[in-house]
Amino acid sequence: MTHVVAIVNQKGGVGKTTTTINLGAQLAKDGYKVLIIDSDPQGNATSGLGLSGNTFEKTTYNLLVSKTPIDKVIQETYIPNLHIIPANPNLAGAEIDLSTMISREFKLKESLIASTHDFILIDCPPALGLLSINALTAADSVLIPVQAEYYALEGLSQLLNIIQIVKQNINKKLEILGVVITMYDKRTSLSEQVLSEIKNHFGDKVFETIIPRNIRLAEAPSFGKAIYDHDKWSKGARAYKQLAKEVIDRVSTK
Ligand SMILES: Nc1ncnc2c1ncn2[C@@H]1O[C@H](COP(=O)(O)OP(=O)(O)O)[C@@H](O)[C@H]1O
Ligand SMILES: [Mg+2]
Known part of the structure; x- marks a missing residue:
């Protein structure tokens, strides 16, 4: 059975795409x-796997807006067993094109x-518009990357809502x-503070694995590479390998 995971946080730069690529690769x-x-119209998951969104005729936009069948939009990556539906900036238009459609979510x-x-990982844009809502509607579960920084919890209540x-x-x-928790720097007491605050808030929903x-x-x-092929x-x-283990455990005990 397919398990669909939406990787969501309306903040940019918190590690959504890095998590999508490296969790997916592992x-x-x-x-x-x-x-x-x-x-994400920025297409970072696409370029991060060494592909250029502009070279594809059919992308996530077509899947969402023009009902192109999924097998016509799926591309192979350099990693066996890892496929991608690429995106390019035209995906930004999907927010508008979808807005007038029936059952747009x-x-x-x-x-x-x-x-x-077996797994579908959806790399969401930094906004809670129709692209993210479509991801949440299609998903079995949500994975929320939170950057270990001072404003980490800001916006999370809106997301949970x-x-x-x-x-x-x-x-x-x-x-x-x-x-x-991503971009954790154990040398700073701030990172530690944020970690304990997030644990207070989310309890055992917080993965034991912390991404440094x-x-x-x-x-x-x-280099267009997942971390395993870079270093x-x-x-x-090591961290993303461990996270993949935890994800498999959590999904299989459901
Ligand atoms: N654990 C990490 N350590 C160092 N840099 C990171 C880490 N995770 C992400 N980055 C970098 O931080 C930036 C934002 O990460 P990204 O995954 O693109 O976030 P998002 O998709 O949420 O916008 C990128 O330049 C990325 O390479
Ligand atoms: Mg991103």
Whole structure:
């Protein structure tokens, strides 16, 4: 059965795309068939895997707006078992094009019915518009990356509110898979403070794995590579490997 995970946070720069790519790559390495859906007009998940969104005729935009069948938009990546539906800046127009459509929140869900993947990871844009709502409607669970910084909790109550509204009204099975703390710097007491604050707030929803601030993770996308193929011994690679384990555990005990 397919498990669909929406990777959501309306803040930019918190590690959504880094988590999508590296979690997806690790799950694929672990033998699962994985599909990443790039649902951000910036197309960072696409370029981070060495592809250029502008070279594809069919992208996430077509899946959502023009009902292009899923097998016509899926592309292979350089990693076996890891596929992607690419995005480019024209996806920004989907927010507008969808807004006047009937059952506009369900477009992604409807298009995923024919999917044969074990995991689908949706990399959301930094906004809680129709792209993110479509992701939450199509998802079985939500993974929320939170950056270990002073304003980390800001905006999270709004996000939880939206998740609750989607769950109550259109997607009853939606659950929070977990909150993952990213860019943690153990040298700063601020990181530690933020960590304990997030744990107070989310309890055991917080993944035990903490993603450290690691330059290798920031470099990898410029080579179009997941962290394992850039520096598999880095702290970042080890952290995402561990996170993948936790994700598999949490999904399989459901
Ligand atoms: N753990 C990390 N350590 C260092 N840099 C990181 C880490 N995670 C992400 N980055 C970098 O921070 C920036 C924002 O991350 P990104 O994953 O693109 O966030 P989002 O998708 O939420 O906007 C990117 O330049 C990325 O390479
Ligand atoms: Mg991103």
